[in-house]
Amino acid sequence: MADKIAVLPGDGIGPEVMDEALKVLHKTEEKFSFKLEIEKGLIGGAAIDATGHPLPEETQKLALGSDAVLLGSIGGPKWDNLAPELTPELGGLLALRKLLSLYINLRPAVVYEELKESSPLSPKVLSGKVDLLTVRELAHGIYFGQPKKLTDEEAFDTMIYTREQVEQIAHVAFRQAKMRRGKVTSVDKANVLSSSKLWRKVVIEVAKDYPEVTLEHMYVDNAAMQLMLNPLQFDVILTSNLFGDILSDESAAICGSLGMLPSASLGAEISLYEPAGGSAPDIAGQGKANPIAQILSLAMMLETSFEKVEAATAIRKAVDKVIADGHRTGDIAKAGDEIISTSSMGDLICSFI
Ligand code: NAD
Numbered sequence: 001m002a003d004k005i006a007v008l009p010g011d012g013i014g015p016e017v018m019d020e021a022l023k024v025l026h027k028t029e030e031k032f033s034f035k036l037e038i039e040k041g042l043i044g045g046a047a048i049d050a051t052g053h054p055l056p057e058e059t060q061k062l063a064l065g066s067d068a069v070l071l072g073s074i075g076g077p078k079w080d081n082l083a084p085e086l087t088p089e090l091g092g093l094l095a096l097r098k099l100l101s102l103y104i105n106l107r108p109a110v111v112y113e114e115l116k117e118s119s120p121l122s123p124k125v126l127s128g129k130v131d132l133l134t135v136r137e138l139a140h141g142i143y144f145g146q147p148k149k150l151t152d153e154e155a156f157d158t159m160i161y162t163r164e165q166v167e168q169i170a171h172v173a174f175r176q177a178k179m180r181r182g183k184v185t186s187v188d189k190a191n192v193l194s195s196s197k198l199w200r201k202v203v204i205e206v207a208k209d210y211p212e213v214t215l216e217h218m219y220v221d222n223a224a225m226q227l228m229l230n231p232l233q234f235d236v237i238l239t240s241n242l243f244g245d246i247l248s249d250e251s252a253a254i255c256g257s258l259g260m261l262p263s264a265s266l267g268a269e270i271s272l273y274e275p276a277g278g279s280a281p282d283i284a285g286q287g288k289a290n291p292i293a294q295i296l297s298l299a300m301m302l303e304t305s306f307e308k309v310e311a312a313t314a315i316r317k318a319v320d321k322v323i324a325d326g327h328r329t330g331d332i333a334k335a336g337d338e339i340i341s342t343s344s345m346g347d348l349i350c351s352f353i
Contacts, residue, residue: 005068017290134239142160167206170186175210182214189220291329
């Protein structure tokens with residue numbers, strides 16, 4: 001039986017960039033002689049409009065019956081004022097992550113040589129290639145910790161980590177570092193938070209299994225600063241759910257556009273692949289979105305879930321080539337560049353595979 005993927009385009013630019021990723025998938029299947037079974041489903045606002053729920057039962061069954069999920073993006077102003085559990089964000093995306101027991105998010109951030117000018121950082125700071133990977137805990141911490149309370153007078157959330165949860169993610173970060181440049185920066189707030197004190201203790205213990213990897217610790221406030229001052233110092237950043245949410249967006253900003261950045265969320269059985277950015281309502285439906293994040297998410301999926309390393313490499317090389325040749329969507333263009341559409345970018349990438 002063919003490997004199966006659930007394709008959930010979602011809202012805003014999601015369906016536009018997903019069309020391009022599927023074009024690239026079909027081209028790659030032809031070129032490398034394999035075939036994935038594809039089934040599309042609804043999530044987020046699109047699912048609310050069609051069924052009243054951001055993660056309908058049918059989508060849940062589809063995701064659980066697939067080997068991997070390729071997601072576009074969810075959300076938009078139309079669905080912002082619903083009850084929290086019915087919003088695309090909580091009831092859709094966070095619920096899907098929980099359903100698939102996704103526990104780790106991998107977010108590469110690369111500053112392409114040719115796109116240094118799109119980065120808000122000065123050339124002095126970008127004196128080499130920024131190539132870092134944020135490994136973020138995804139299933140626990142303050143977003144899910146109980147108890148929570150919200151009244152008009154008082155509100156709180158609970159940041160909680162167990163030894164086992166920290167061990168699990170630390171091993172993934174050290175294994176990634178072994179395949180990269182051999183350095184882990186564990187980011188916490190151990191000078192203030194008890195959950196961070198345990199985090200740091202456990203990470204130090206796990207590091208003993210990886211003598212070839214260098215471990216350093218950094219407080220989250222300093223890490224936020226260091227990402228701006230000297231991003232070249234980072235290889236793998238290992239951090240908790242809340243800190244990783246913020247730092248991975250900051251590392252995305254260094255790259256110039258969210259439209260270039262893929263991500264993978266790993267589960268024990270089924271993993272989820274999606275662009276780092278959101279549904280970009282400001283440019284949705286105008287053919288302006290950059291499909292590269294979605295296309296690189298596809299590459300991560302082919303490599304990680306289906307071991308199609310050659311196919312993933314061909315996709316990445318095709319992306320490198322369009323960038324090197326100067327093709328630009330609006331988000332990565334500088335003054336005077338010709339701006340191409342979402343579908344032209346997808347076509348060009350296909351042509352280089
Ligand atoms: P956003 O990531 O959607 O947009 C931020 C900026 O980045 C916008 O200017 C947008 O045009 C630009 N951008 C993002 N992706 C792009 C692409 N592929 N090509 C070109 N430009 C791109 O974040 P936001 O505006 O804060 O949120 C919009 C909606 O998306 C909200 O409803 C939010 O909840 C949702 N959201 C969803 C996800 C997700 O699906 N994983 C993540 C973040 C936000």
